Amino acid sequence: MGSSKTMTAIGWAILLFIVVPVAVVIPISLTDTGYMAFPQHGLSFQWYEKLMRRREWSEALWLSLRLGLTVSLLSTSLGTLIALGLYRRRHRFTDAFSVFFLLPLMLPGAVLGVAMLVFMMNLGLIGSFWGLVLAHLIITVPFAVRMVGAGIGDLDQRLEDAAMSLGATPVKAFRSVTVPLLMPGIVASAAFTFISSFDELAVSLFLSTPKMIPLPVKMYGYLEEIADPLVAAVSTIMIIVAALIIAVIARTVGIEKAFGGQKSGARH
């Protein structure tokens, strides 16, 4: 269709359409004016300074970091156990449980949000850190299962058997053969579940209270009232965090494999 040069040009235009709306917040965050000018005049870090001085923002950032790390640790642990339990030796429950643990991925965030809100309100978990952790676990465990599970799919069970036939105890065979082979999937899962929790908005919006506001919820509330370069500064910080995570995933399982399932990361 057409010359390949035209095609490439069209392709690049579409690539710009994908990337520019994200990248545009970076120059805005460095503006020296009091409003969102683009293209802008001079450079300044004034909005980052303002951000540092506002306690409510640093509290939100701190909460999101704690939440992300807790969720990442728990989610990857649970996901690894599930992956080992279901895929190391396939059995007749494998398929049914796989579907069950991946189910939350298929539900709209607003549906999970309403359900979690009404349920957790009855348990008195609304406004608590652990309520948010549990909600994020339901959303992120499917990713963890998939990322660690993908590693087990490649893993040759005979390697562990060979180690044992050479005299290793089952525990030793597991530790020195299986674990190192699973490591890339585990690291990728830890990174991916962290960023999923760190970015999460749809469900958190239902569960947050004035004393428990994660960063994306804080940004959302702020945007509803004012949109100034301060949000651009927060956005830039979030992009930097995402870039670090992308680097980790690219070096472990590869970014493409991380998104092998298409519904990943789309919950809003």
Added chain:
Amino acid sequence: MILKSQRWNSLFLILPALIVFIVFFLGPMIYLTMLSFRPTVDSDGWTLNNYFHMFKDSFVLEVVLRTVKLSFVSAFLDIILAYPLALVILRSSPGWRAFYTMLILSPLLVSVVVRSFGWMILLAPGGFINNVLMHFGLISEPVKLLFNETSVVIGLTHIHLPHVIIALLTALYSMDPRLESASASLGARPWQTFWRVTFPLSMPGVLSGGLLAFSLSMSSFVLPNILGGPRYKVLAALAYEQTVGLFNWPFGATLSLLLLFISTGIVAFYQKMSKGQGKEAMV
């Protein structure tokens, strides 16, 4: 051959997650369904009133139709935009493929609130697009691009485009490239090859990508709220408003079940129709 004890060991490993999922995933979903049949939060009675109310309410109907329309239009645009880029990627070298894929997928790891804000910057009255248009003398004063249906469609198309590209690429990668060369060597012009070989073979990707975009757009409410402004409501936002804003939990539950039915039901229907093939795409 699996020994029985090994199977039980395996199930023992998934037990912690199973308990968490039964209590905090199945529990809330069952409670949500029960709530939709309750007259009020505290009562024990059963009623279908929430459902009658929902189907009779003309505002709900208007919002549902609007959400379906938005999702359909943005899914359609996604396919149109995804196709050329997917073809470029398909025909590039492995190194470029990796680069393109990285660039396309990276925005998915950035929070949707950041991406919506990016569009606010571009579409605002003093924003980039208005400035460019004015600079080239195409318009004399800023046009209203933000807080209307257009901005919501643009935003939805943007955030779901990566998913559609990947769906298309999955279909295109599985196509035998020799079919295209065979068509060309038999004298077909490039556009004939495209319309009669490449495009028909990529139909499963077009369908699954389009359905995915539709279902994701149906369920989103953060981006429509930010880019549509406070008065522009989509179905998920209505469920949010009823639950969080008005504390009408039973009606909020009913609305979210309707949302679940439309967004997931359509995809499930498609999967049933094209057995097996769609299963992979969803998981």
